[in-house]
Amino acid sequence: MRSNSLQIATYLTNCAVREQTLLTREWVAAKQTFLDWDSQPSLFKHYPHFCYRVRLGDYPSLAWLRETRCITDEHTVAQKPYRRLNVPSAGNLHPLEIYVQIRNITGLLSGIYHLDVLHEELVMIREIAGEGIEPYVGMEKRFNGVIVMISLVPFRSSWKYGLRAWRYLYLDLGHQIDALYASIRHFGMSCTKLSVNEKLNAIMGLGADEVIGAVYGVGELGERSVKPLSLPLMHVQPTDYTQTLEPLTASLAEVGIYTEIATPIVYEDFLKINHTRRSAREFNPEGMSDTVIQELMSIPAAVSLEIGIFVFQAYSMQLGLYRNGKCAVSGNFNSEIVHLLLDQRFISGSNMVVLIFAENFCAQTHIEAGNYAQELYVACEHHNAGCSGIGAFYDDEALRWSDKALLYAVAIGGKV
Ligand SMILES: Cc1cc2nc3c(=O)[nH]c(=O)nc-3n(C[C@H](O)[C@H](O)[C@H](O)COP(=O)(O)O)c2cc1C
Incomplete structure (x- = not known):
């Protein structure tokens, strides 16, 4: 009984955190002011x-x-x-x-x-x-x-x-x-x-x-x-x-201190990757092969996460939303996903966007989303592809793609 009420209390706190940290169109519109970088x-x-x-x-x-x-x-x-x-x-x-x-x-x-x-x-x-x-x-x-x-x-x-x-x-x-x-x-x-x-x-x-x-x-x-x-x-x-x-x-x-141990893939060119990795600011869609797209799709995420991968540009792969390596909904959803991600224009040139959802909106699932995104960054660098984490999105618009909460997105494409 006690653990049940604790779970409910945690769930309520988590819901409150999600609500208090939402990005909505109104919030984004009201926030169009410039930051004073001198006060950073x-x-x-x-x-x-x-x-x-x-x-x-x-x-x-x-x-x-x-x-x-x-x-x-x-x-x-x-x-x-x-x-x-x-x-x-x-x-x-x-x-x-x-x-x-x-x-x-x-x-x-x-x-x-x-x-x-x-x-x-x-x-x-x-x-x-x-x-x-x-x-x-x-x-x-x-x-x-x-x-x-x-x-x-x-x-x-x-x-x-x-x-x-x-x-x-x-x-x-x-x-x-x-x-x-x-x-x-x-x-x-x-x-x-x-x-x-x-x-x-x-x-x-x-x-x-x-x-x-x-x-x-x-x-x-x-x-x-x-x-x-x-x-x-x-x-x-x-x-x-x-x-x-x-x-x-x-x-x-x-929030409790996180102690779970991650299990990253370690590539032989680890040191080079660690020093050259950057977030992509533009993409060359012709610069990415279907083999690399499939390789990236096979990278595992924690069980707490649900992964949806949109493929927008490929040589012979079906375009659409992939779940567990299979195309679940076919179509090119590039403009919908770019809009979802706050209309950040450079994302329209990407080959794929990975959406990371979780049932439980809490610190642990965010950490695990970060673990998985880091794996994608490193794999992209190893395969000479570009990659950027995307934390800005209209939360409620993501509900079209899953009944779980969207925690994070990663845009991936050929390097320029
Ligand atoms: C949690 C997180 C959220 C991010 N969100 C965005 C984003 O919404 N748009 C974007 O262009 N870059 C985003 N980035 C990429 C950062 O802007 C980038 O990591 C930062 O400028 C440092 O550059 P570097 O990754 O090349 O070292 C995000 C990165 C992280 C880790």
Whole structure:
């Protein structure tokens, strides 16, 4: 009875989140104002200059961590640096940070570090020995290796997207988890599933402006016992300023920390893919073969998701809506789907659009949609196809294609 009422409560909360984050024609029309990019909150968190730092590149055993989240493109826009990372992000706003606890790794002081992606450094927040975060992630013994924590920084995204940022935070997190896992596997390691306790956020020194979203272990449990940290870590704001969007931060605080392990396909050209992947901004429909379309269709998604794939342009394949590899409805629905995706014109040149639906509108399904979309990005890069995640769509218009909620879309086509 209790679990039933809990399920109902969760369902109601999830429905409320969906309603509060809908895109409707009225909302889009009212939102046609320009953003002041000068007021964009900072994209990278900075710990104080006096913290001890090490260069990630000096530790080959941590190459997997460097490849997990790194800057892969940098140029100047309006006299300001414009940086893009190995993982895509809605609006290129990158509302995530990574922390690691490192124990017993040759040449490194054991401690809790922030991954400073901008400077490719690990910044020590606290040195550790007999204490650690193990008790907060379900372990009574010291964990030799690395405990990875990925946090969400809501204001980086809500600054532009308001409450709809809720969705993008979890989709971005899904991309990042999949990228972490692919990197770990490429370097021949594996992940340990942890069980997190609700005190982790506070002990990591994080306030309402940043919450841990996912945690993983890379290493193995040792023999020696460990005590919980006696004091929380120092608190540092993740952005240079913050404006709290109360319903957003309240909702994030209620979501549990994700610990499920993704199983990405790892291609032999992983390193090249990780550095060259970009979101497509135009497509060449002649540049994509039917074999690649079918290859992409065969990539598995989590069971929590329902996948509908629209093929608009192909050499000999039937055009239409595909489900489970079979054409379920034939026809060319290009103009309907471009409209559904907020009339973003470049999508009309794509060969296919993947729609990702779920029965349960919740953080977990958004993360899993992000995992799957990251798989598509990586596979496209491997097959020299273009790809872009699409988080902007008219939610209710998607109900024409499924009775489930649309969480995310991915447009795919030949590279220009
Ligand atoms: C959750 C999510 C939603 C996105 N939504 C859109 C979108 O609606 N339209 C679009 O053109 N690009 C979209 N993108 C792509 C981003 O704009 C792109 O990742 C970002 O500009 C960084 O560029 P890069 O992927 O080439 O590094 C989305 C990406 C993500 C991860």
